[in-house]
Amino acid sequence: MEKVEIDAFQPKFIYIESLPSGMSPKVGFIGAGKMGRALMGGFLSKGVVSPDDLIACAPSESTRESIENDFGVRTYRTASEVCRLADIIVIAVKPYQVRQVFVEEKAKVDKGKTVVSLVAGLTLDGMEQYVPACKNFRVMPNHCVMVSDGAMGYCCSANVTQDDKKKIEEMLSAVGMVVEVPESSMDAITGLAGSSPAFMYMIIDAMADAGVLAGLPRKDAIELAAQSMLGAAKMVLETGKHPDVLKDEVCSPGGTTIEGVRTLEDMGLRSAVIAGVDAAVCKSREMSQKK
Ligand SMILES: NC(=O)c1ccc[n+]([C@@H]2O[C@H](COP(=O)([O-])OP(=O)(O)OC[C@H]3O[C@@H](n4cnc5c(N)ncnc54)[C@H](OP(=O)(O)O)[C@@H]3O)[C@@H](O)[C@H]2O)c1
Structure with a gap:
């Protein structure tokens, strides 16, 4: 695949398909x-x-x-x-x-x-x-x-x-x-990628509520929660470490984070998330079968 640069437009092209005319594909x-x-x-x-x-x-x-x-x-x-x-x-x-x-x-x-x-x-x-x-x-x-x-x-x-x-x-x-x-996996993609931003927004909103409960202004609480999710996602993608390993790394013995982790496990966070994504996957399968 030939790489070319086009002056008239920034940033530069990253690829161009070789068509008989030598022009990029429309x-x-x-x-x-x-x-x-x-x-x-x-x-x-x-x-x-x-x-x-x-x-x-x-x-x-x-x-x-x-x-x-x-x-x-x-x-x-x-x-x-x-x-x-x-x-x-x-x-x-x-x-x-x-x-x-x-x-x-x-x-x-x-x-x-x-x-x-x-x-x-x-x-x-x-x-x-x-x-x-x-x-x-x-x-x-x-x-x-x-x-x-x-x-x-x-x-x-x-x-x-x-x-x-x-x-x-x-x-x-x-x-x-x-x-x-x-x-055959497109319904799984619908549940895990298509629907999941809504689930993430719910978690950010809930975290922000907790921040407000602890006395933070709403705007700061939302931004801190969103940035924490963004940073955590980047840690998973950029370090390549398993999320559980990263979680262990931030849980110091007897500290605040492990206390929160224990409570979230008690409240069924993991099961709730699995059930939510699974419900979206099942709904997508049901809708595909109706077509
Ligand atoms: N939105 C999402 O988050 C999301 C996620 C995954 C997949 N999708 C899929 O993406 C597709 C588009 O969704 P969307 O949210 O972008 O919909 P949308 O905002 O309603 O846009 C539909 C576009 O199609 C145009 N259109 C309608 N009839 C047309 C016709 N006969 N010929 C040419 N253009 C026509 C509309 O023109 P006018 O502007 O003139 O009305 C509008 O620009 C959907 O099939 C959806 O399943 C969306």
Whole structure:
């Protein structure tokens, strides 16, 4: 994969696919709402793609205007133009809008193009019906992609090569961490990555309540709790140590932390968290079976 630098846009490109024309691939978004916007912002700020190589569509003029103003990318009213012009097509509409795009509006994607769907519950078989014979990626991101710190799992169709995977992983890693899983694990990804920011917010909020109870101002308490979670997450990811080892490292004999740990164990924190994630995984499985 050839690395190039483009002067007109900072930061620099990190990769460019070799197309026959020698140009970088055009990435096109069908839908420019919360997810589309988050990914576009991440791709641009990390230099994965330049504004000239990014296009998007949305039916409402206000969305198109804000995308053009904020990102300097060309927008279109319908998905047909995006499907025609882009080499990599990102589907970022709501699940019920997918049929509207590909059946009612008859948007067609040429065989062999790469399609990345963010649509919850849209399986690879389902994608095959809408975009047949394409290189299909089914991605489940969480909403932390909005701050480029998402956690995502993906699976892909059998015709996807290792090079295709590398290209899409590089692109998605601009907005967070990416792991490939078999499609049967996508419900687990939904529970563990898709839903878990809500669980983390609940823990931060509860910690902040405890801080307020102990006399801290609410704002400081929320920020200290959030920063502690962020720091702890970084310790796990950057040291590679097991969370239990890190926990042991901060529990001095007879100290304050082990007292808190004992109480949380007594109150069933571990079981409650396992049950919460499991409930989200089970709900995702139940919803997938209904489709
Ligand atoms: N939000 C999350 O945290 C999250 C997490 C994981 C997965 N997802 C998945 O991401 C997808 C997008 O979610 P979202 O939260 O970004 O939704 P959203 O904010 O409602 O955005 C949907 C976008 O699709 C556009 N759209 C609607 N109909 C269209 C059509 N016929 N042709 C082209 N564009 C059309 C809308 O245009 P207008 O702006 O003009 O209305 C809007 O820009 C969903 O499938 C969801 O399952 C979301």
